[in-house]
Amino acid sequence: MSEKKSLQDAYAIKTPEDSINLYRDWASSYDSDFAKQNDYRSPLEIANYFDKYSNNEDTPILDVGAGTGLIGEYLKLSSREIDAIDISPEMLNIARLKNCYAKIIEADLTKRLLIKDNHYGAIVSAGTFTHGHVGPDAFDELLRVTRAGGLFVLTIHYKLYKIAGFDKKLLEIKKSITKPNFHEVDAYGNNPDKDHGSDKVIITVFRKK
Numbered sequence: 062m063s064e065k066k067s068l069q070d071a072y073a074i075k076t077p078e079d080s081i082n083l084y085r086d087w088a089s090s091y092d093s094d095f096a097k098q099n100d101y102r103s104p105l106e107i108a109n110y111f112d113k114y115s116n117n118e119d120t121p122i123l124d125v126g127a128g129t130g131l132i133g134e135y136l137k138l139s140s141r142e143i144d145a146i147d148i149s150p151e152m153l154n155i156a157r158l159k160n161c162y163a164k165i166i167e168a169d170l171t172k173r174l175l176i177k178d179n180h181y182g183a184i185v186s187a188g189t190f191t192h193g194h195v196g197p198d199a200f201d202e203l204l205r206v207t208r209a210g211g212l213f214v215l216t217i218h219y220k221l222y223k224i225a226g227f228d229k230k231l232l233e234i235k236k237s238i239t240k241p242n243f244h245e246v247d248a249y250g251n252n253p254d255k256d257h258g259s260d261k262v263i264i265t266v267f268r269k270k
């Protein structure tokens with residue numbers, strides 16, 4: 062039996078292999094031990110901002126680093142097609158049980174994806190562009206698999222926006238996207254964690270041109 066996982070463990074990872082190992086052990090307790098106990102709000106915020114910015118043509122949707130499918134649960138009512146992509150088969154197994162995803166894709170977002178060009182009408186993501194997880198270069202592949210006009214609504218951890226080069230990446234791709242809108246929100250609600258309880262994420266919203 063592995064010991065209880067925490068935000069400190071999540072923020073300590075450095076490679077895709079670290080992600081596979083961490084989330085293999087965390088998957089079965091992630092929703093209860095992590096999301097519920099920490100009042101983790103990012104997936105709900107993404108669903109709310111998706112509702113705010115999207116139109117009926119923003120489909121199908123790809124949930125990037127979908128994990129156990131928390132965004133899918135919140136978006137389920139919109140009755141649009143949502144696919145889940147993640148590197149962790151164990152996290153995806155939990156997502157599958159929730160019956161909100163049309164397709165479950167196990168893949169490493171730091172590599173080329175086996176998805177055809179211009180397929181998706183929207184990209185959503187919570188908690189994936191964060192410490193040691195997935196960096197800004199993944200935007201290139203996400204743009205490739207999204208059709209012109211497709212909507213992006215994703216969280217970037219506020220401490221990494223500059224340090225990890227998300228600001229530079231958005232400038233690099235600026236000819237391919239509309240001017241991004243940013244909303245800084247709390248990642249957690251009622252969370253007493255002294256190190257991370259007040260962490261914020263930057264909800265970043267743009268469309269592919």
Ligand SMILES: C[S@@+](CC[C@H](N)C(=O)[O-])C[C@H]1O[C@@H](n2cnc3c(N)ncnc32)[C@H](O)[C@@H]1O
Pocket residue numbers: 071077080081084103104125126127128129130131132146147148149152168169170171186187188189194195
């Ligand atoms: C903090 S969890 C977020 C899960 C879900 N989006 C949520 O908000 O609850 C981060 C997710 O990113 C996935 N991940 C990390 N590195 C990845 C990579 N290189 N490719 C694909 N998924 C990755 C992990 O497996 C994990 O499910």
